[in-house]
Structure formats: structure tokens, C-alpha cells
Amino acid sequence: MASSLRGRLLNMLLLPLAVLLAAGAIGAYFLSLEPASEAYDQALGDIALALGERIRVGDGKVSFDLPGAAEEVLRKDKYDTIYYHVRGPDGVPLAGDPGLPAIPPGSVPEDGVIAYGGRYRDQDIRVIALLVPCGGQICTVQVAETTNKRRHLARQIILSSLVPQLLIALLTLAVVWFAVKRGLAPLEGLSADIRARSARDLRSVDPGHAPAEARPLVGALNQLLGQVAESSRNQQRFLANAAHQLRTPLAGLQAHAEIALAQAGPRRAELEQMHGATVRTARLANQLLALARAEPGGFRAEAPAPVSLRAMVEDAADEWVHRALARDIDLGFELGEARVSGDALLLREAFVNLVHNALEYTPRGGRVTARTGMRNGNAYLEVEDDGPGIPPAERAQVLERFYRVPGTAGTGSGLGLAIVREIALAHGAEVEIGPGEAGRGCKVELRFPHG
Amino acid sequence: MISAVRILIVEDDATLASGIARILEGEGHAIDVVASGEQAVLGARQERFDVMILDVGLPGIDGFEVLRRLRATGLKIPVLVLTARDALDDRVRGLDLGADDYMPKPFAMPELAARVRALVRRSQAQTGPKIVHGPLVLDTLARRAHLNGDPLDLAAREWAVLEVLLARVEKIVSKESIIQAVASWGEELTPNAIEVYVSRLRAKLEPAGVRIRTVRGFCYMLEDFQEEKLGK
Numbered sequence: 251m252a253s254s255l256r257g258r259l260l261n262m263l264l265l266p267l268a269v270l271l272a273a274g275a276i277g278a279y280f281l282s283l284e285p286a287s288e289a290y291d292q293a294l295g296d297i298a299l300a301l302g303e304r305i306r307v308g309d310g311k312v313s314f315d316l317p318g319a320a321e322e323v324l325r326k327d328k329y330d331t332i333y334y335h336v337r338g339p340d341g342v343p344l345a346g347d348p349g350l351p352a353i354p355p356g357s358v359p360e361d362g363v364i365a366y367g368g369r370y371r372d373q374d375i376r377v378i379a380l381l382v383p384c385g386g387q388i389c390t391v392q393v394a395e396t397t398n399k400r401r402h403l404a405r406q407i408i409l410s411s412l413v414p415q416l417l418i419a420l421l422t423l424a425v426v427w428f429a430v431k432r433g434l435a436p437l438e439g440l441s442a443d444i445r446a447r448s449a450r451d452l453r454s455v456d457p458g459h460a461p462a463e464a465r466p467l468v469g470a471l472n473q474l475l476g477q478v479a480e481s482s483r484n485q486q487r488f489l490a491n492a493a494h495q496l497r498t499p500l501a502g503l504q505a506h507a508e509i510a511l512a513q514a515g516p517r518r519a520e521l522e523q524m525h526g527a528t529v530r531t532a533r534l535a536n537q538l539l540a541l542a543r544a545e546p547g548g549f550r551a552e553a554p555a556p557v558s559l560r561a562m563v564e565d566a567a568d569e570w571v572h573r574a575l576a577r578d579i580d581l582g583f584e585l586g587e588a589r590v591s592g593d594a595l596l597l598r599e600a601f602v603n604l605v606h607n608a609l610e611y612t613p614r615g616g617r618v619t620a621r622t623g624m625r626n627g628n629a630y631l632e633v634e635d636d637g638p639g640i641p642p643a644e645r646a647q648v649l650e651r652f653y654r655v656p657g658t659a660g661t662g663s664g665l666g667l668a669i670v671r672e673i674a675l676a677h678g679a680e681v682e683i684g685p686g687e688a689g690r691g692c693k694v695e696l697r698f699p700h701g
Numbered sequence: 702m703i704s705a706v707r708i709l710i711v712e713d714d715a716t717l718a719s720g721i722a723r724i725l726e727g728e729g730h731a732i733d734v735v736a737s738g739e740q741a742v743l744g745a746r747q748e749r750f751d752v753m754i755l756d757v758g759l760p761g762i763d764g765f766e767v768l769r770r771l772r773a774t775g776l777k778i779p780v781l782v783l784t785a786r787d788a789l790d791d792r793v794r795g796l797d798l799g800a801d802d803y804m805p806k807p808f809a810m811p812e813l814a815a816r817v818r819a820l821v822r823r824s825q826a827q828t829g830p831k832i833v834h835g836p837l838v839l840d841t842l843a844r845r846a847h848l849n850g851d852p853l854d855l856a857a858r859e860w861a862v863l864e865v866l867l868a869r870v871e872k873i874v875s876k877e878s879i880i881q882a883v884a885s886w887g888e889e890l891t892p893n894a895i896e897v898y899v900s901r902l903r904a905k906l907e908p909a910g911v912r913i914r915t916v917r918g919f920c921y922m923l924e925d926f927q928e929e930k931l932g933k
Contacts, residue, residue: 497785498714498758501807505720508810512727532807564919568873571916572812582917619917 256430263426267419271412278411279404286403290395291365291378294332297324298363298380298393301334305344307385314344329402330395333370339387350392353379370394436460440468448676452479486543493539500532530663533606537665540599541651544672554677559588559622559631562598567620570605578614581605586623588630590698592677597631600673603666604633604694610662612637612691629698636691645683670694705729706751706821711741711767712783713759717806721754724810725817738762742770750778752820754813757784757795765798772799779820783808815871815925822870832867834923836909839867848909855905858883862898866913866923875920 301324306313314336316324325332335346351368358364364379377394436459444455454472457465507525511518563585574581590597601620608618612635619634640648640655647653651668667681674681679698686693708725712718713736722732733750735741738759745753753771757764768780782795782803795803801823802816822834830842836849844860846853855863865882866874876892883890899921903913912924 493785497806498717498756501783501785502714502716502720504807505717505724505810509720509723509727528807529809564875567916567919571873571922572871575914580917583919585919 255434256427259426259430260423263423267422271415271419274415275408275412279408282407282411283404286407287376287400290400290403291363291376294376294378294393294395295363295380297332297334298378298391300324301336301391301393302380302382302389305336305382305384305389305391310385312338312344312384312387312389316345327395327399329398331373333375333392333394335390335392335394337390337392339384339389341390344389346392350375350377350394353390353392368394373397376400433461437464440464444471452476452482489539489542493535496535497532500528500535504528504532534663534665537603537663537669540596540603540669541665541672544596544599544669544676554591554593557590557592557594557597559590559597559601559629560585562594563601563620563622563631566598566601566605570602570609574609574618577609577612579609579612580615580617581609582617582619584619584621584623586621588622588624588698590629590677590679596673596676600670600696601631601633603669604631607662607666607694608633608635608637608692611635611658616691625697627700630695631698632693632695634686634691634693636686639685639690639692640683648683649681667694670696705731706824707731707733707749708817709741709744709748709750709753710734711736711738711753711759711764712756713737714756720810721813724814728814728817730817736760738764738767741767745771745776745778746774751824752817753778753780754817755780755782755800757782757786765794768795768798768800779824781813781816781820818925819870819872823868832864834867834870835911837906837911839864848906848911853905856898856901859898859902859905862895863902866921870923871925873916873920873922879921 301316304314304316306315324334333347333350335348335350336344338344347370350370351366353364354366357366359381362381364381366377366379368375368377374397375394376397377392380391380393382389382391440455440458440460443458452475454475455468457468460468504525507521507528511521511525515521563583567583571581605618605620612618617636621630621632621634623630638658644655648655648667649671652664653668654662654664667683671681674696677698679696682695682697684693684695685691705728708730710718710721710725710732712721712734715736718734718736722734726732733744733748735744736759738761741753741755741759742762744750755764755767759767762770764782764784768782771778771780779801780799782800783806784795784803785806801820804813804816830840832839832841837853838847839860840846841864846855846860846863861883862879865879876895879895880890880892883895899913899915906913914922914924916922
């Protein structure tokens with residue numbers, strides 16, 4: 251959570267919020283406790299005044315008289331115990347509880363009243379002292395009460411200010427939580443877009459509704475994608491050059507081998523070997539290039555385009571009909587419309603490899619059929635032969651590079667079906683290898699995804 | 702049979718150029734070889750060649766540019782483009798620019814020889830009213846056909862189908878494209894109808910060795926009438 255933006259924001263908000271909360275509570279406490287406690291002091295002061303009126307001066311003697319019933323009323327309080335103490339001018343106790351704390355020295359009366367705190371009988375008390383004139387001198391009336399009421403009030407004040415503040419704080423945190431979620435939603439859309447991409451798709455990312463703060467990230471990402479696309483283009487250029495460099499001398503070699511063969515002679519067997527090796531080398535070069543092009547990372551930086559499998563096969567058919575004739579194989583076509591989205595060059599390469607394989611492994615006089623069409627909403631491309639077929643146990647392995655079924659005739663490189671698989675993968679298509687009709691031969695089907 | 706012709710080979714790889722030259726000389730053609738696009742344009746303008754074999758990857762101006770300049774000056778010489786790059790891309794571009802055929806490198810020499818023969822046939826067919834295919838002669842002006850010198854009776858639609866096949870010897874021709882070519886006759890034609898015409902043509906032509914091959918489920922191909930073939 252420490253690395254999540256939301257967590258960090260919340261963490262950063264939590265401390266200031268707590269401090270604010272505490273300060274608010276303390277502020278509210280003092281701001282409202284003062285007037286409230288003044289009101290209680292006032293009540294105590296009233297009692298003191300009432301008591302002061304009970305001081306009598308006669309014959310130069312000061313006396314205090316409080317009827318028992320009055321004292322009872324005076325001392326009656328729901329929450330607190332009330333004490334009082336009355337002293338004569340010379341400090342002589344006249345009535346009440348003589349142990350109340352004395353007036354702190356140096357206190358200045360306010361409206362004739364001194365308010366102070368102290369302890370009495372192991373309890374906090376609040377004392378109001380009233381100086382009353384008596385026969386030209388000063389008598390003292392102290393009224394005190396325990397602080398239950400005041401503490402209760404303080405608790406109430408704190409509670410009543412804390413609860414709404416706490417609610418506001420929680421609300422703030424919740425707002426931040428959801429605001430961050432909302433604010434980051436465009437980023438999540440962005441990452442979903444990127445996740446959904448194929449490894450071949452190197453177009454720039456559309457920042458869409460990404461917040462301004464995320465733009466530099468998108469920009470950096472696009473810059474990286476641009477660099478990858480550029481290096482991919484470099485690789486493509488390299489492949490094209492490599493193809494050119496390899497194919498032309500191989501074509502020359504093949505031409506001269508064929509001329510030499512046409513003139514026959516005692517070295518015919520060697521020449522045939524040479525010629526065969528040249529043809530295989532040329533094919534291998536083509537296949538390696540196709541593989542490099544098809545696999546992720548060796549991508550052609552091109553967006554998929556609509557491709558008609560039928561038109562593609564029709565277009566490639568000419569060349570393969572001749573090769574089939576040369577091998578005395580009956581190459582047939584059953585072509586229905588089948589449109590897919592992809593790379594026409596790679597799809598053609600897949601078809602070429604399937605047909606080449608079929609012609610390679612089907613004996614003379616055999617039958618090879620290429621089909622395209624739609625099946626249950628999926629476009630398909632399949633090539634079937636009536637050759638020896640591929641045993642079920644080998645079917646998964648023949649899709650691996652350079653794997654050849656043990657004991658197979660022919661001169662294949664073992665790359666053909668690996669290329670077909672890479673190209674299928676690049677198009678989201680499935681490759682299925684099975685027996686041909688009537689359980690004989692081999693059928694390889696490429697089944698493309700819907701749409 | 703086609704007569705010997707002059708062929709200009711434009712290829713900068715000396716080994717390949719000499720190989721192609723020797724094969725085509727073996728077929729009785731007169732061969733000139735140049736190694737650059739500039740020389741190719743110059744040569745094609747100054748002398749009369751019947752066919753040009755043009756490599757795409759040339760030093761200086763490339764094969765496509767050569768093709769563009771030739772066509773821009775109205776030269777209709779049949780051009781066979783050789784490409785070492787991604788065949789499909791180059792092919793589309795080449796055909797757009799007016800190439801008549803293309804071959805990806807490397808290629809088998811008999812196939813190259815066959816393609817050249819087809820191009821020569823096409824260019825000769827353009828120059829005269831007679832189409833000659835082995836023992837078969839079609840006089841397109843007089844609308845008379847002969848087989849081994851004997852008059853050959855062809856129904857109008859048989860003639861039309863045969864013309865389509867003769868225009869693309871050694872190439873597969875789909876039933877759809879035959880229907881399209883014969884469609885000006887008005888009524889709807891079905892693939893089955895085409896099969897009927899083809900089987901009638903076969904009955905008339907095969908005794909003389911002119912063979913129409915069926916490519917299962919797809920199309921037909923008039924086989925090259927060539928007794929001896931190179932290699933296989």
C-alpha cells in the first residue's frame with residue numbers, strides 16, 4: 251500500500267487531519283468551557299451572596315445564622331457536594347466547613363468575588379470567595395463545590411465538537427479515496443488498452459482522457475514504442491537485405507547446377523546432390539526469414555489488414571500446381587470465401603509451407619487438397635494429403651522447430667510447421683493436425699477467430 | 702512453336718546473369734546482358750528486344766524505376782520481373798507498374814524458360830492474327846482453326862474458351878475467369894457449362910497431343926506444347 255498513490259495520499263492526509271481534529275477539539279473545549287464554567291461560578295457566587303446576607307452585625311459582634319432547612323436547600327445539588335465557610339473580620343470561623351482552602355495570596359477580587367480551584371477532602375473543588383462588608387470591616391464567605399458537573403460539561407463539549415469533526419475527517423478520507431479512484435480511472439483504461447494489445451502492435455498509445463499528470467508517462471511510453479518500432483523496422487530492412495543477399499547468389503548457383511545437369515555426364519549424381527542442396531538451402535533461407543518475421547519480436551510493424559484466404563490461395567495456386575504436376579500429385583482446391591484480418595504475406599507463407607509439406611511427403615500419384623471457407627463462423631484454411639500421415643503421438647512435436655518425424659523420407663528442414671504455428675499464433679488462429687478423410691494421410695487446419 | 706527472339710537480361714549478379722543467359726541461349730534465343738537500370742532503359746530504347754528479364758534490386762535506379770520509365774515512354778516490351786525481396790509486396794508493385802510476370806528468386810530454370818516462352822507467345826500473338834500452339838493454329842481474323850494442318854470445327858463458345866486458355870498457356874485459369882471472359886454472350890453460364898465445353902475441346906484436341914489439364918475443383922490449364930524440357 252505504501253507504493254499506491256491512494257495509500258500515500260491518505261497517509262499524507264491522516265496526520266494533518268488528526269492534528270486539525272485535536273486542535274479543533276481543544277479549541278472548542280476552551281472556547282465553550284469558559285462561558286459555561288462562568289455560569290456555574292455565577293451560581294456559586296449567588297449562593298455566596300445569599301450567605302453573605304445572613305451575616306448580622308449587632309453590639310459590635312458579628313454573627314451568622316443559617317436555619318437548618320435553608321442550609322439543606324443550599325447544600326442540595328444533583329451532581330456535586332457544596333461546601334461553604336463564613337469567617338468574621340478577624341478570620342474567626344462563624345459557620346460552615348472550616349477546612350476549605352484559603353484564598354491564594356495576592357488574588358485580586360473581580361466584582362468583589364475571587365474564584366479559584368483547590369482540593370478538599372481529596373476532591374477537586376471550585377471555590378468562590380466573597381468579601382462582605384460587616385460593621386465597617388470585611389467578612390469572608392467561601393462557597394465551594396466539587397467539579398462533577400464541570401467535568402461532565404467538559405466531556406459533553408468535547409464529545410459534541412469531536413463527533414462532527416470526526417465525521418468530517420472520515421468524509422474527507424472517503425472523498426479522497428473515491429476521488430483518487432476516479433482520477434486514476436483513465437489510467438486504468440489506458441493500461442487495459444495496452445494489455446489488450448498484441449506484441450506486434452507498436453502504434454503510439456492514445457493518451458485519451460488521461461490526466462495531465464499522466465501525460466509525461468504516456469509520452470515516455472510512446473517514445474519507447476517508437477524506438478522499438480524503429481528497431482523493428484531496422485530488423486525488417488536487415489531481413490530484406492539478408493534475403494536479397496542470399497537469394498541472388500543461390501539463384502545463380504541453382505542456375506549453373508541446372509545447366510550442368512542438363513548436359514548430363516559422368517558426374518550426374520554429384521551434380522544432382524549439389525542441385526538438391528542448393529534448392530534446400532534456398533528454401534531454408536526463406537524459411538528462417540519467414541520465421542524471424544512471424545515470431546513476436548521479429549514483427550513486421552504493420553497493422554492487420556483484411557485478407558481473403560480464398561484469393562490468397564488462388565493467387566499462390568499457379569506455382570504449386572506446376573510443382574504438384576512435376577511430382578505427379580493431384581493438387582486440388584475447394585475454395586469458399588474466408589475473410590480474416592492479418593498479414594497477407596505471412597498468411598501466404600503459412601499456406602506455402604502447408605502445401606510444400608503435403609507435396610513433400612505425399613508419394614507420387616497421391617492427392618493433395620487445399621480448402622478455405624467458413625465453419626461455425628470461423629474462417630479456416632486447411633491442406634489435406636493422403637500420404638503417410640503423422641502419428642497422433644508426434645502431432646504436438648511436429649510443430650516444434652527442426653523436429654522431424656523419425657524415419658521420414660524427404661529433405662525437409664523441420665521448420666515448415668513451426669512457421670505455420672508462429673503465423674497462426676500471430677493471427678490468434680489454432681492449428682489442428684489430424685488424419686485426412688477415411689483416416690488416411692494428414693490434414694492440417696488453421697482455424698481463425700471470429701470476426 | 703515459338704520462334705527465336707531477342708531477350709535483354711538486366712541483372713547485376715554476374716553468376717546469375719550468365720546462368721540465365723546460357724539457359725535461354727540453349728533455347729535458341731539471342732541474349733544481351735546489362736548490369737544496371739540505366740543501361741537497361743537505354744538498351745530497350747535503342748534496340749528492339751522481344752522480352753526483358755528485369756531484376757528489381759539493381760545498383761542505381763532499381764527495376765521498378767526501369768519499368769516505370771519504359772512504360773512512361775510507351776514501350777510495350779513484355780517484362781518478367783525477378784525479385785529477391787518479399788515476393789508478394791514486390792509482385793503487387795511490379796504488376797501495378799506494368800510488369801507482365803514475376804518470379805521470386807531463387808527459381809528453377811525450366812520454370813523461367815517456360816515463363817519466357819509464355820511471354821514470347823503473348824508478344825507474338827499481339828503482333829499477328831494467328832495463335833500457334835504446337836499443332837494447333839487459330840486464325841483470329843478469319844476465325845478459322847487448324848489442327849495438324851486440317852481444318853478444325855469449333856463452336857463459338859468452344860472457340861472463346863480455347864482463346865482464354867491459349868492466352869494463358871501453362872497458367873491455371875479458374876472457371877470463374879473463363880465465365881467472365883465468355884460472359885459477353887448474354888445468358889448466364891454455370892461452371893458445369895464450362896466443363897462441357899472443355900470436355901468437347903479435349904475430345905477434339907487431345908488426339909493431336911494438345912492437353913487441357915484439370916486442376917481439381919478450381920480451374921484448367923492448357924499445357925505447354927514442348928516436347929523436350931530442361932531438367933525434369
